[in-house]
Amino acid sequence: GDSVTQMEGPVTLSEEAFLTINCTYTATGYPSLFWYVQYPGEGLQLLLKATKADDKGSNKGFEATYRKETTSFHLEKGSVQVSDSAVYFCALSPSGFQKLVFGTGTRLLVSP
Amino acid sequence: NAGVMQNPRHLVRRRGQEARLRCSPMKGHSHVYWYRQLPEEGLKFMVYLQKENIIDESGMPKERFSAEFPKEGPSILRIQQVVRGDSAAYFCASSPRLAGGTDTQYFGPGTRLTVL
Numbered sequence: 001g002d003s004v005t006q007m008e009g010p011v012t013l014s015e016e017a018f019l020t021i022n023c024t025y026t027a028t029g030y031p032s033l034f035w036y037v038q039y040p041g042e043g044l045q046l047l048l049k050a051t052k053a054d055d056k057g058s059n060k061g062f063e064a065t066y067r068k069e070t071t072s073f074h075l076e077k078g079s080v081q082v083s084d085s086a087v088y089f090c091a092l093s094p095s096g097f098q099k100l101v102f103g104t105g106t107r108l109l110v111s112p
Numbered sequence: 113n114a115g116v117m118q119n120p121r122h123l124v125r126r127r128g129q130e131a132r133l134r135c136s137p138m139k140g141h142s143h144v145y146w147y148r149q150l151p152e153e154g155l156k157f158m159v160y161l162q163k164e165n166i167i168d169e170s171g172m173p174k175e176r177f178s179a180e181f182p183k184e185g186p187s188i189l190r191i192q193q194v195v196r197g198d199s200a201a202y203f204c205a206s207s208p209r210l211a212g213g214t215d216t217q218y219f220g221p222g223t224r225l226t227v228l
Contacts, residue, residue: 004154036219043116043203043219044155089154098207099145099168100217102154 002027002094006103013110019077021088021106026071029095033066033073036089038105044089085110114139116206116220124226131191131198133223137206144187145217146179149201161187194227201225
């Protein structure tokens, strides 16, 4: 079945460091891909999305490119801030379906 | 425009009681989804509803769990005879009706259920 695999956390960085969180997926057809962010005690917020191969989603300095050849959607940010500390979830929506399939999440901790 | 509303935010039940979780979608949204997040895990899809219809319930446990989205009022996720393993955060999401493609889902703050 469809699945998403994320790198395990926590990822610990200093402020202004470069961030990469790896995400790979298994799916039939052409899923849409998403990154969601969850701050402590809150629900999930959509960070960015891509709906077809080679699309690049971007928001708030974060970006991810839909790579069909490597079935990946890695999240990157050039310079992280303390306020970026949160749990990041990679997700896919299978082609023809509305439900989301989530990875297990990666906790990011950014220190001053 | 108010976001997705869920209540209660925290719910404590004893084993064997019923838990009723409510979700009001964003204004103009007619699709509702329920997800469950167990501690230290990702979200798992449970059910997808439109007004008065269950579209996909492939993630719902076969017993004790039910969901509805009536013509008027919020969507309800009902768990009967709760057990300790039901303790989790339950998130609701909503999306607008689009002609095709994949809708973006907007999430509520969740209801954290604790079963004693």
